Amino acid sequence: MLRVSASRPARPTLDTERLKLHRVTPEHTDGFAALYAKPEVMRHLTGRPRSHEETVAHVAKMMGHWETHGFGLFAVTLREAPAVVMGRAGLCYLEDTGLVEIAYLFDTPYWGRGLATEVGRELLRWGFEELELERIIGIANLENVASQAVLRKLGMAHEGRAFHYGNDVERFSCSRTSWSG
Numbered sequence: 704m705l706r707v708s709a710s711r712p713a714r715p716t717l718d719t720e721r722l723k724l725h726r727v728t729p730e731h732t733d734g735f736a737a738l739y740a741k742p743e744v745m746r747h748l749t750g751r752p753r754s755h756e757e758t759v760a761h762v763a764k765m766m767g768h769w770e771t772h773g774f775g776l777f778a779v780t781l782r783e784a785p786a787v788v789m790g791r792a793g794l795c796y797l798e799d800t801g802l803v804e805i806a807y808l809f810d811t812p813y814w815g816r817g818l819a820t821e822v823g824r825e826l827l828r829w830g831f832e833e834l835e836l837e838r839i840i841g842i843a844n845l846e847n848v849a850s851q852a853v854l855r856k857l858g859m860a861h862e863g864r865a866f867h868y869g870n871d872v873e874r875f876s877c878s879r880t881s882w883s884g
């Protein structure tokens with residue numbers, strides 16, 4: 704598995720035109736708890752809201768991923784409101800595989816503004832240019848047409864059906880050589 708070397712450490716923040724991505728810390732816990740408490744946000748992930756205790760455990764898991772692999776998920780804020788967590792996005796290992804997946808999730812008022820596509824473009828750039836990954840996977844539940852649309856807009860190729868996290872999903876991928884930037 705990839706471990707980003709000390710000579711090219713992963714940056715703790717990334718920027719897009721409208722968003723700022725911050726490496727996850729315990730200070731983001733309450734922001735994530737508010738997001739994870741919404742059934743609409745969690746519908747295609749866990750299928751149910753997460754409790755505060757589950758959020759605390761999930762924040763620890765995200766921080767552990769950064770410590771182990773040198774990259775991971777970010778708390779997302781608007782650039783003009785860097786203290787308010789309105790999303791989560793990043794790159795992480797797809798469970799039980801050696802594959803790295805792209806992930807994004809936003810609070811409901813921010814849907815439909817192109818933000819997932821905007822953050823996805825920056826994550827692919829980060830993954831291929833800075834982390835020097837060879838391949839990035841994207842998965843979305845069969846009913847999650849918005850997420851599938853985002854993966855297609857990012858230029859990821861549809862591989863077909865797969866089974867991950869206990870669900871049938873549509874799986875997409877992009878390789879460094881096919882990535883158009």
Ligand SMILES: CC(C)(COP(=O)(O)OP(=O)(O)OC[C@H]1O[C@@H](n2cnc3c(N)ncnc32)[C@H](O)[C@@H]1OP(=O)(O)O)[C@@H](O)C(=O)NCCC(=O)NCCS
Pocket residue numbers: 743744745747748807808809810813814815816817818819820821842843844847848849850852853856
């Ligand atoms: C999925 C999610 C990240 C999309 O974020 P977003 O910022 O609204 O995405 P974008 O605006 O960049 O693009 C969404 C695309 O899906 C399309 N779309 C949305 N709902 C759709 C629907 N019901 N049917 C068809 N297309 C749909 C939009 O039209 C848009 O495509 P377009 O730009 O070509 O019109 C957001 O809905 C979300 O956070 N959902 C909850 C968490 C989640 O499911 N995360 C993904 C897990 S795989």
